[in-house]
Amino acid sequence: MPTENIKRNGASRSWRDNLIDIEPYVAGEQKRSPRLVKLNTNESPFPPSPLVSKAIEGFDAEILARYPDPNAKGLVRTIAGREGLPEEMVFVGNGSDEVIAFAFKAFFNSGLPVLFPDLTYSFYPVWCRLHGIPYEQVPLNSDFRIGQEGYARGNGGIVIPNPNAPTGIAEGAEFFGRLLRANTDSVVIVDEAYYGFGAETILPLTRKYDNLFVARTLSKAGSLAGLRLGMGFGSPPLIAALNAVKDSFNSYTVGSFTQCAGAAALSDQAYYDDAAAKIIGTRERFTAAMRGLGFSVLDSSANFVFVTHPQLGAMELYEWLKARDILVRWFASPAKASSHLRITIGLDSEMDALLAAIEEYMQGKEI
């Protein structure tokens, strides 16, 4: 009698009571409408490099009948060559979300709390809960910057995006060098999802600190959010642990098609440098215009800005813009985010449309 056995073991009678009870990450809306000005999930407004289109057109669908190379060796070799690192220091995955989720599983097993800022990428607490990893959130300083102090204690690991999201504020290699010197007993993950928009990379420090792991993605500056390709860099033992986790979930995380298109994107740095320069130019222009309207705008090194206005409710403005087909991101929590909007930097024309709408809104409020 299986039911009785289960009861004797203390489990619940109904399968419904045994489903996972977890609060998942809530992704930004992927609303589609031809008129939509989509500035809510930090995608690039530019298409991927023309070399990606060429690779896709030349891709032989017959290849898809077979499983991909589970270790994506060709792609790993390309990335390693580009960054001047040995292949044993490179990992690739199905988006950097997967890379970082595997990293939590692979690196954070001490039982001590993992530390990350109290205003940061909201997937970090979700992965901790999924994997059963204790965590503590370290308050940002009053100027929304990350301080060293809160991290100078025993921990099971540290995760920091650089630049941080949603603030857009970046710290330099000196900051991370200091953090790493003060923290040699656990792994430090630096999430460089927004690398390419002006922040200094700390990738070279992976040679010096064997407990440093750097994650990157092609989803933001690479204009390939739909392809799902992420990567990570760290010492050979870190990469070996990641591969062990990957091969315990799914050996074939990166498909043949993604390997092919991703390699093409990585071979056209000039195209992406040009696209990033345009986005940075638009960001600076938009930041100045918003400050002119009385908004406070944090200095961003990413492709988004984090803004607030002393006389405007952020949620109200978000709803008003959404009703006019302009989508930005508003976070209901934590409290220190809910008075702000995170706005992705799109095309000049899109930012102009947003500015005009905000001016109209403010006129209606007589501000």
Ligand SMILES: *Cc1c(COP(=O)(O)O)cnc(C)c1O
């Ligand atoms: C967008 C983002 C990622 C994940 O990107 P993928 O599309 O999964 O590669 C990771 N970290 C931060 C901070 C991000 O904003």
